Amino acid sequence: GIQVEQSPPDLILQEGANSTLRCNFSDSVNNLQWFHQNPWGQLINLFYIPSGTKQNGRLSATTVATERYSLLYISSSQTTDSGVYFCAGAYGGATNKLIFGTGTLLAVQP
């Protein structure tokens, strides 16, 4: 089946540090999105990023569709950035069927 792998699986940062999270897809994807699941379990949509680069405050994302990967950059991390980051994409004509990655668990320490 389709594989969506994220790295690293776990990451611990000191407040103020920068980080890059990676998402690799085993096949071409559409409808690519990044989500943050906060420690209370709420899933928040961060980016819809099928290709190119987008920025929102301290977060930015880049997708290179031809090479089947996407990156999420977190700059000047804060403790509120802690949680699990997921990427997700859809394949072929099933554009509504998002397949989620394995997630990156981020802990930002003060």
Add this chain to the structure above:
Amino acid sequence: DTAVSQTPKYLVTQMGNDKSIKCEQNLGHDTMYWYKQDSKKFLKIMFSYNNKELIINETVPNRFSPKSPDKAHLNLHINSLELGDSAVYFCASSHPDREYGYTFGSGTRLTVV
């Protein structure tokens, strides 16, 4: 105003019982979903409805039955609950313009004892 709301937030029940989870969205989206998140945080799609019509039905036991009375509501009914059904169930909705991405509810933590 909550965009996608699920009730209840927590549900503890005994094996063999039947339970329902309700979901409502006030975003005017056409498509709604149910996702299951297991104990390892893995998220998997279960069902999707577009304008009250079932469009995605993953390999889910037929004890799970979704119902969409209108495009703003998607409920999930589970019969004969089993221990393995314990998980967090998320409802979500999406706009036809994919630029807006998916909006998730806050989840329902189901514990079967």
